Amino acid sequence: MRRSDSPGRRCLQISSGGLKPQMSDSLRVGLIGLGTVGSGVAQILTEHAQRTAQRAGRPIEITGIAVRDASKPRPVDLAGIPVSTDPLSLAKSPDNDVIVELIGGLSPAKEIVETALEAGKDIVTANKALLCEHGNTLFSKARESGRTIAFEAAVAGGCPVIAAIGQAMSGNQIVALEAILNGTSNFILTQMLENSVSYEDAVAEAQAMGYAEADPSMDVEGTDAAQKLGILTQLAFGERLTPDMFPVQGIDELLLEDLRFADELGYAIKLLATAKLVDGCLELHTQPTLIRHSRPLAQTNGPYNMIELTGDAVGKAWFSAMGAGQMATASAVVADLVDVAVGRAALTFRRLNLWQTEQQFQYQNLEEIKRRYYFRFHVEDLPHVIADIADILGRNRISLSSVIQKEVSDEQDPSKPPIVPLVFMTHLTTEGKVRAAAKELNQVSSVRPPWLCLPVSDPQPASGE
Numbered sequence: 001m002r003r004s005d006s007p008g009r010r011c012l013q014i015s016s017g018g019l020k021p022q023m024s025d026s027l028r029v030g031l032i033g034l035g036t037v038g039s040g041v042a043q044i045l046t047e048h049a050q051r052t053a054q055r056a057g058r059p060i061e062i063t064g065i066a067v068r069d070a071s072k073p074r075p076v077d078l079a080g081i082p083v084s085t086d087p088l089s090l091a092k093s094p095d096n097d098v099i100v101e102l103i104g105g106l107s108p109a110k111e112i113v114e115t116a117l118e119a120g121k122d123i124v125t126a127n128k129a130l131l132c133e134h135g136n137t138l139f140s141k142a143r144e145s146g147r148t149i150a151f152e153a154a155v156a157g158g159c160p161v162i163a164a165i166g167q168a169m170s171g172n173q174i175v176a177l178e179a180i181l182n183g184t185s186n187f188i189l190t191q192m193l194e195n196s197v198s199y200e201d202a203v204a205e206a207q208a209m210g211y212a213e214a215d216p217s218m219d220v221e222g223t224d225a226a227q228k229l230g231i232l233t234q235l236a237f238g239e240r241l242t243p244d245m246f247p248v249q250g251i252d253e254l255l256l257e258d259l260r261f262a263d264e265l266g267y268a269i270k271l272l273a274t275a276k277l278v279d280g281c282l283e284l285h286t287q288p289t290l291i292r293h294s295r296p297l298a299q300t301n302g303p304y305n306m307i308e309l310t311g312d313a314v315g316k317a318w319f320s321a322m323g324a325g326q327m328a329t330a331s332a333v334v335a336d337l338v339d340v341a342v343g344r345a346a347l348t349f350r351r352l353n354l355w356q357t358e359q360q361f362q363y364q365n366l367e368e369i370k371r372r373y374y375f376r377f378h379v380e381d382l383p384h385v386i387a388d389i390a391d392i393l394g395r396n397r398i399s400l401s402s403v404i405q406k407e408v409s410d411e412q413d414p415s416k417p418p419i420v421p422l423v424f425m426t427h428l429t430t431e432g433k434v435r436a437a438a439k440e441l442n443q444v445s446s447v448r449p450p451w452l453c454l455p456v457s458d459p460q461p462a463s464g465e
Contacts, residue, residue: 150337303323
């Protein structure tokens with residue numbers, strides 16, 4: 001028995017040998033950018049062509065590549081594939097059906113995507129900065145032209161969170177999202193604690209492993225995770241927020257002792273991106289955060305991402321995968337191409353909450369965000385120091401749940417004033433009270449700058465304010 005679909009569609013043939021796919025016309029791909037991720041995509045598509053064809057129902061063929069330097073040696077065999085330095089021409093070329101944009105940044109990436117959409121191409125991109133800044137414009141343009149933008153690789157490496165929100169969680173209103181969205185920072189924090197190395201040494205190891213760029217600032221300052229949180233917030237809550245609209249703090253001020261103190265208290269420190277509804281208001285922040293050891297997020301180590309979604313119907317759901325490295329992101333790009341080929345990407349794109357123009361939720365006032373906090377100081381070992389700091393916190397109505405004071409190290413220079421670390425954990429309080437106290441703490445002469453304040457993520461609010 002034979003069933004044939006219309007031209008250009010996958011056909012099924014039932015014979016004595018069983019169900020066999022018959023491949024229709026190929027999906028022709030224009031690949032723009034052949035850096036780390038682009039090379040990984042090319043490697044998968046050329047070295048595993050049969051596998052991707054079987055899963056897509058037709059061959060996925062690279063018909064052209066645009067790069068900055070066409071003479072540069074590449075770690076993948078590109079024999080027979082035209083390589084140019086003109087991405088706009090490739091975006092308009094009738095020789096491809098979908099454009100994969102992997103150059104990053106805002107320009108010329110925005111112009112390339114717009115040109116491709118105008119030429120009737122679908123888009124696959126890993127460019128979180130572009131979508132965070134210009135997503136509304138590009139998504140609307142794609143919708144108007146009947147095209148698709150697939151961007152699973154833009155948010156969490158190999159972790160399929162876009163599909164989870166658009167498909168598996170589509171029967172829910174997401175009420176909370178807490179996530180480790182930057183595999184590089186997670187690798188650095190893991191290296192520091194597990195191998196007792198400094199922040200600087202852990203960054204160097206991440207660079208040597210290919211997890212961090214030569215300039216790791218986007219990762220370690222929290223910008224990368226904050227951009228991804230902005231994209232997820234638009235998907236989950238229908239609200240477009242950029243990193244300049246909510247608190248963003250990186251891991252670059254953390255010391256090894258902070259990770260050890262947190263561990264001693266029963267917590268892990270993770271760069272946590274959070275978006276949640278609190279009394280009907282949307283609260284957002286991306287910061288290094290203390291998370292109890294018992295939670296799956298705290299147990300996510302190395303270059304891995306994890307997203308914890310809470311839906312009003314399903315409750316909590318977790319999604320985790322490699323979040324840093326060449327092949328994790330390349331895997332997500334190829335998965336998007338397969339979804340484009342079978343039509344799944346178009347269905348998901350139409351369902352995603354990307355074109356909402358009216359504000360659905362009020363934004364939580366920054367001063368009113370309620371959390372517990374971790375304070376770490378280096379102070380002169382003098383009488384009344386703890387009392388001075390506790391007095392400032394108390395006058396700002398911040399109550400304490402615990403205090404850790406270590407003795408003077410034998411390695412300190414005896415000719416200088418002894419310096420000791422001092423750690424406070426607070427009960428539930430507000431960001432406004434913490435910021436007010438910070439102004440006074442900066443004036444305490446016995447406190448050596450810089451000191452550190454981190455939020456605590458508790459599964460349930462702590463009492464004690």
